[in-house]
Structure formats: C-alpha cells, structure tokens
Amino acid sequence: MIVVMKAGATKAQVKHVVDLVREYGLKEHLIFGTDRTVVACIGDKRMVDKGAIENAPMVEKVMSILAPYKMASLEVKRDKTVIEIGPERFPLGANKVGVIAGPCAVENRDQLLRTAEAVKAAGCIGLRGGAYKPRTSPYSFQGLGERGLKILAEARDATGLAVVTEVIGLEQIDAVVEYADVLQIGARNMQHYPLLEAVGKTNKPVMLKRGMSARLDEFLLAGEYIINGGNKQVILCERGIRTFEEYVRNTLCLSAVAELNDKTHLPVVIDPSHGTGHAHLVPSMSRAAVAARLIDGTRWA
C-alpha cells in the first residue's frame, strides 16, 4: 500500500499516518520526493481499513499494490481448478468447450422437457432455466419455485444434462441443492453476502455471475466469499457490464475472460445471451470467447 501525502504536509501529519500504518501491523518506508512525501507500507494489508488512512489530515490518496483476494488467486494456487458438473461429470476449467442452454424461466413441464431434448440433441452439456426468477418489476412472472425445480430434475434424468438454476434467497438453498447440479448466483446478487456465505456452506458447484458494474477485483472477492465459506467449486461467469452502449443490453467483456484466465485458477464461462441481449449476437460472441481462451495456438479438445 502506498500513501501519498499532499504537498505541504507537515512532519507531524506524516508521523500520524506512520502511526496508523503501524497500528495495522504494517512496516512503513518513507520516500521524500521533489513535490510529495510518500509512505510505502510493507506487510499484509488485507485487514487494513484503507478509509481510515485516506481520511487522515493531508493524505492525498492511498494506492494498493496487492490484489485484495487471495484464495481465488493464481499466485496462491498455481494449478487450474477443474469442476465436474452433472451426471456425466463434464469438466469445466479443462480444455473442453461445453455449452449450457435453456429458457429464461421454467414455464411448464412440457415446455421444459421439449427444450431439454433439443438442448441435448444440439450437443450441449447443461440445461439452464429459472425456477426462482429475480424480476426487475414486481408485476412480472416470478417463477414456479419448487415445482420448477422438480421439472428441471426430471429433464436431467431424461437427458443426462447438468441442471443449472438460480438461487435468490437463503430459504431456497436446500431445495435447489436437492434438485440442481449447479447453483447460480445472479448478477444482481453478486454482492449479497449472506447468500455467498450460505452457498459457500453447500457442496454443490456455484456459478457466480459478474455484477453489472463489478470490477474484476470485486468479482474475485465475491468468489472468495464462497471459497472462504468452505466451497471451492466456484465458476465465474462474465455476462457483460453496463455502459453507455445502446445496441446491446450489456457490453460483454471478452478481455475479462483472458484476464481472469491470467489471474485466477477458477473456471470462467460467459453468458452471451444476457451479455448482448440479442439472439443474433450469440453465435459470434460464443466463438469469440472460445478463441480468447485458446492457449498457445492449440484448439481445445
């Protein structure tokens, strides 16, 4: 951590910052530049309240050196995590391309079973569909609940597809764990910490979607919450961020796929449907995401 003092900070003001830094168990290192005094801090700053230092008198800014996450980091765990999903144990995070498809919501048994057959026939590995729906409007259809979960499980039994479905509230976790193969945390709940902690106590793979304005560090820290709860099976899902662009619902960040690959051992998937909002962009973005992850010119098996 680097603390930059404002021009004209007095010795006493610098000393105050040094005292704060030591209180947090860090070692300081003073640098007197031409225009500014800088306090470089050595040690693990993960427990430090950055705000307390930032608000000390005559502090201009505080800059971080280390990433704030740990267990999600490739620096800490050098081998990539592979997570097997569904009855056919398809390995996410290995060099294989798998597609998960399905309707937004489970509407009824017939719709879902027919869709599942088509999804299977198309060569997909997973079936998604919402039993509990997070709806922007209270007037929209909110999902079939447990009945939807049972239909999803029936579709899995019929096809061998892995069932991926969203869990929104703590009280739904038991039911979703019982029927689904992968618990999905939606973008709107990426920072709903009680939910992250709760799925961290289950033994099911969790697909964590990036919040629509989440920075990569925040995304990884949300994953860290789940790992910290005891569940290491975290799959990260890039689903687009909110920008000023108008021709898409969200701006899908394929550079995030490449960057996450560099930073974390966790598997990364994309959601090209929510990530663009348009069916006609799904094939091109899917191909592009695969290409972004191609390593050393070798095509995935």
Place this chain on the structure above:
Amino acid sequence: MIVVMKAGATKAQVKHVVDLVREYGLKEHLIFGTDRTVVACIGDKRMVDKGAIENAPMVEKVMSILAPYKMASLEVKRDKTVIEIGPERFPLGANKVGVIAGPCAVENRDQLLRTAEAVKAAGCIGLRGGAYKPRTSPYSFQGLGERGLKILAEARDATGLAVVTEVIGLEQIDAVVEYADVLQIGARNMQHYPLLEAVGKTNKPVMLKRGMSARLDEFLLAGEYIINGGNKQVILCERGIRTFEEYVRNTLCLSAVAELNDKTHLPVVIDPSHGTGHAHLVPSMSRAAVAARLIDGTRWA
C-alpha cells in the same frame, strides 16, 4: 409499446407480432412508414414479456412508451408523501432540510455515544451507523450485529436522533425493526428482491439506496417492490453511480434528485459521503442537493 419491424418484414411476420401483442391483451395499431412497418400497442404493457416480442422474427426493436412503475409515480399519487422519522418525528419529504450523520460502522459503545452527541450538537436529525456491514472483502470487519443495534438505540434515547441502520439479511429484520427508526437497504441490495419484499411487510420507514448502476426506472421499481409489499414509507437515496471518473469514488447525480422530484411522490435524500468518497466534497454536494430541490425560488424552511 412500439414494435419496429426490420426492413423487408413480410406480412406474415408482421401478423405474427400482432398475434403476440393480442395474446398479451393489447390492441395493435399498424403504421406503414417509408422504410419500416411499426406496430404501436395500446393497453397496459406492464405484464407483457418484452423479450418474447423482441425475439420474434424480423423485429428490429421494441420501445416503451410508459414508465414501468405505478405506485411510486406522481401520476398515480399527486400529493407528495411525507415520512416522519425518529422520536422527534422529523418530516422527510416536506420543505425542511435535515442531516443524518454518523460513522460507517458501530465499533463500540463509547465511540458511538460520543459521535451521537456531536451529531446532535451539530443540529442533525438522524444518526446512521452500521451494525451489520456489507463488506466487499470477507476479511474486513463485519459489524457488531445485535450488540451494535442496542448501542444505536441507547444513543437515540440519549439524543432524540432517528436511528438509521442497514439491514442485509432477512434474518436481521426483526432485530433491526426492534431497535432502529429507519431500515436502510444498501446499494448492493437494491435488487435483492426477497429483502425488498420482507421490508415491505414491516411498518418502519425504509431508506432505499440506488444501486451503483441502476437506471432511474429500476430504482423506482425497487421502491415499488416495497410499496407492493404493503409498506408505503419508502425514502429514495441517491448515492452516486459508477462511471469512468477517477477523482471520486462514485459520480453523484444531482440531476436525479430533480428528476425524481418530477416523477415520484416519494421523498428523496442524498448520500454525499459515498456519493463522492471524499470528506472535502461533502459540504458542497450537500448545499448543491438542497439547491437542486429549491422550489419556485423559495428556500426551504
């Protein structure tokens, strides 16, 4: 709702859209332009699945005419809602300026009681402080929980200030309702619907913070969730959005204050601390927010 067909859409494709529109109980109105056919839809579209129409063949785009919220709208309820908070029943939404202040987190009894005295002495009307903290990192201090709530209640008894504190999980609601005067829903939870529904069943005023990438319609719809649950005491809090700007933590949108004033009957407050991230910007943004709301040149009482 206006459905724009792509150039070259056939009669059958237009008819398919018309059929969908009628299925949702709307009446269509066809317009044949020079380059495009447009299907204007008349009726209440709040229950319509816009996506289903958007994905119909040869549909270019679907545009909304009406705002998606209803009970939060000034069109539906013409008189401004006034919400009285705390033991001294300070009216939010009336032409009075009140300040709510306090620490990020309740750390201990002594810290909070001394702060509350200072807050009172400065002329404020409310005391805020977190007993439950939503922390980006699992390694940060998570709050004192119920013990923190009791300290807050003690501070209220000593000063008469209204206690405002965040509720993060459903299981905390009973305790927060018991000790606090205003339940705060944090920006990260603005779209955590189980929480919105649950506070909608309490009888305490709710301060709903705008999500950091929420559009105004989504913000009002989140408020609508609470009202829809039965609780009409919703206070909207503008707290800045996430943009590319770097000198502030968030970009405080004071035009949102003016615009909400025009659109909704609910009281609007701002959070200049999170809305900028810098103590030195709090006084100017507070004054600016008051000025933005000045009506007809009359200063608030």
Place this chain on the structure above:
Amino acid sequence: MIVVMKAGATKAQVKHVVDLVREYGLKEHLIFGTDRTVVACIGDKRMVDKGAIENAPMVEKVMSILAPYKMASLEVKRDKTVIEIGPERFPLGANKVGVIAGPCAVENRDQLLRTAEAVKAAGCIGLRGGAYKPRTSPYSFQGLGERGLKILAEARDATGLAVVTEVIGLEQIDAVVEYADVLQIGARNMQHYPLLEAVGKTNKPVMLKRGMSARLDEFLLAGEYIINGGNKQVILCERGIRTFEEYVRNTLCLSAVAELNDKTHLPVVIDPSHGTGHAHLVPSMSRAAVAARLIDGTRWA
C-alpha cells in the same frame, strides 16, 4: 420518429406538435393510448431538428425509428465494400485475416526500418507508426512530422507493407496523402468534422477509429461524413470504449464487430493494443475478433 406526449397534454398541444412535424415535411399518424397520446411521424426524418420537437410543450420524449446514417448502411448498399491497401493490394473487407503492426511513434530511421523488417517477417500486411502524434500532454514527444513520413515510405519500399499513419490537422493532409497508404483518423478526432470532410476529398483509404465514448450510430455517421465528401474507402476501427473497468485501458467491444458487420458494408478492423492497453491481452483479443467475424462456421481463407 415517434413523439410521446405527456399525460394530460391538451388537444392544442398535440396540434402544435403535429404542425411542427408537418413543417419538416413529415406525415403524422395519431395514436390515442390509455395513458398517452403518441404522434408517429412518417417520412425521412434525417433533416428534422429533433430538439425543436423535444422542447415543445408537454412532449415527454422523441424516439427514432430509423438509423440516422444512410450511405454507410447495409440497407442501402447490399454488397460488402472491399478496400485494397498498400503496394500488394491486400483486400480489407474480404474473407482474409491481415495484421497491421508497428510502433506507437516513428522515433528514428533505424528503429522503424528494423521494426518493419520484423513486422514483415511475422507475416503482417501493414505497418503503422505515428509521424504526427496526438498527445494528451503538451509536454510529451509530438512526433517527427514529415521526416517521419519519409521514413515510413522508405520502410514500405523495403518491405511492401501498407503504411498506415495518423493525420491530425488539415495542414498535414497533403503530406500524409503523398507518403502513406492509409490515413488514420484517431479516436479523439472521430468527431472533428473539418478533418472528416477534408479526408473525404482525398482518394486514399481512411481508417476511422471509434471515439472512446461514441455510440455505434455516431461512429457510422462519422464514416458517413467521409463518404459524403466523396471518399468511399472508409475502414472502421473498433478500439475500445471508456468504462469503469480498471484492468484494461479501454473496454474492447467485440460485439460491435459483429453488429457493425450486420449494419454496414464497410470493412471493420480492431485495435487490440489501445483496446486493452496490455501486450498480454493482444493475442487473445485478436483471435477473438477473427472468431467473432467467422461466417457460417467457415474459417476465413
């Protein structure tokens, strides 16, 4: 164009809008909905001053039906434009993958000639390098000017690579036309109209970079300025937009590549260097951009 009146607009206010609409040579079409009156306008609205209507009394909003560009549109010109660049006439816009590489600025003859050899040896088709540099700071190196152009031309003669270089000011155009194969308009100048008009009067291909906060319509309209000047050889370059993301300098929008492909006949290229700001992301984003453009599963020749 669709004009939505506010709730409660009087007949006279609607008539005023209808009069304005007719003044611009459009035909109106009135729709009386349950809550709103809507004026749909038929005809070519490209010459209409949308603002004048938007500011008429009791107008709530004005929505466009048609894209504002014309000559850049795939609706107007159905066959894709192919632009041949450099002494070897490499066709941009055809199903071939070509790479243009080179240093940010031409620093000296030796640096550039050695780089050009390496670029050629790596199989690239073009050489880029700035002779005139648009620098955020007045204190940075501003480029070698005409001397840099001569070095670039020498490198082309030695290698057969197409020379791509930026033109910033009108007074540089003659020199750049003389020495370069492709004139580049930088992102900061995407809406500097005198420059767009001026390069529109040359007979050299123009590589137009997307402004860092330009919407696709604005990008295509900037291209339309050049075409409108008489020069049809416009190459569009996606180079990332400014968002809240921090791990990249810009957020490269690969969905824009796919979408532009759908909307315009002009060739589209990407700038993965400025589009991410990191060398380690260039290979993955380059592969991804190629994959985004793959048509019908066929790899480009």
Place this chain on the structure above:
Amino acid sequence: MIVVMKAGATKAQVKHVVDLVREYGLKEHLIFGTDRTVVACIGDKRMVDKGAIENAPMVEKVMSILAPYKMASLEVKRDKTVIEIGPERFPLGANKVGVIAGPCAVENRDQLLRTAEAVKAAGCIGLRGGAYKPRTSPYSFQGLGERGLKILAEARDATGLAVVTEVIGLEQIDAVVEYADVLQIGARNMQHYPLLEAVGKTNKPVMLKRGMSARLDEFLLAGEYIINGGNKQVILCERGIRTFEEYVRNTLCLSAVAELNDKTHLPVVIDPSHGTGHAHLVPSMSRAAVAARLIDGTRWA
C-alpha cells in the same frame, strides 16, 4: 511514479526497470515487500514515457504520484485567475454569478436580435449562439458561418452582452477572434490539439468544454495546451459526461465543479442545457452549481 513488479521478478528484471527509470532522469528507490518489489521513482516524471516502463518484462503496473498538469494547477499559481469578458468586463472566477444564454445556432438576424434582447432583459451577462455548428450528422444544418458572426456582433453592440461562440476549424479562428468575445472549444474538440494550440496563440478568452468522456486530468491537460501556447485566459466548462443513465442526455458532474475549484486557479462554469438535455432540469442544476461553489458559507456577491 511507482512501478510495481510482478511476483517472482528476478534481480535482472528489476535492474532493467531501474535502468529505464534512470534514463528518464529519475532517481529510483527500491522497496522489497512481502509479495512484491516496488520501484519508487523520484523526480519530474512529466516527460517520461510511462508505456515504455509498463511494457518492460515482469512489470505489473505503473502508478502516478503527481498530477500531469502544471500551469493549470493551484499548487503552481495560488491566486485564482479572474477573466473579464465582454464590453462590460464581467469577471468570471470572482465571487459573482453570471448567466450566459442563447440559441443553439444563429438562424437569422431577427431570431438572434430578439433573443439577445430577452437574454439581456433577464439579467444575463453573455450571449451564446453557434455560427459554425459541429453536427453529428452531415445532413444537419451546419450554421451561417461568418454571416452568423456578424449578427452576433450586432447583438453585442445592441445589448452589451459578451458574445460566446464556438470555433471548430483553424481557418475560422481569425473571423471568430474578430467578432466574438469568448472562443468556445466544443466537447468533441477538447482533444483536437491543433485547435488548442491555435487558440492558445490568440488573445481572447477561451471557454473549453469538457469532453464527454474526459477525466479531470485530461480536461486540465487540454487547458494546459492553451496556456502553454501563451493564452492564460482559459475558462473550464463542465457539460456532463456520458454514462448509462437514460433520463438525461449527459450526466452533469457537479462534484467536478467543487473538485476543480480545489485543483485549479482557472474559472469554472457549467452548461446545464447540454449537461442534462432537458429544459426542465436547467433551473435546478444552475442553482445547484452555484451552491456547490459557495465558499465558507458566504453567498456570492
């Protein structure tokens, strides 16, 4: 400047960075942390090519300590710059509130003279109106040119208002200097450096509008270009940034007004019309901007 090496950087890689740093005339200061080696650099980094260091092997990131601008900084010039505009020499930058108003474009003599009378009668100090218009579409009205300038000058003679008008191309500068009181640089041209340099050689006040995605540092550096050219009369104009918000055309950043006040000696004004895109938001944003600048509780004279 702080250079952070990646974990595992070798001594030779650190030495390479140290050599680069010394080449730019800076002094290094090595800090060996628990996980990272950091190279702190002392000296004036304004001439350093940050990119060259950023791309050195095993460099993780480069962070700046000092702001990149100098002559615009309040650290360098401690007294606020006051710029007098128009025949009545109204002082911008002093504690007075002045309003500049007028139409988007000068359409004809009658329209402008009548508007100018109204602007004067309303107590304004300046008249704005475009003679040269930067139009997103080549099909829109491009302005009356020099004839428009003459009409503006006539309006000034009739009213005593200061004339503010945009200059888009270098070839317009002489005419605009002859007829106008303040040269406006539009948001789209904030980084068109030839124009900044050219107006830097005139002796007229320049109103520089913030680019729609410009960071504050870039805005101040654009001002620095003008000052660097010799013209110290630079007025900064906040006019809103492009964000995901939809109810406004741009998001007006009033915190930027307060922050600029803290960082620079140059006068700051706002453009509430372009900054919101809606007439009904202009009064509230104007009041708010004045309130944001109120100093020490004293109202401006």
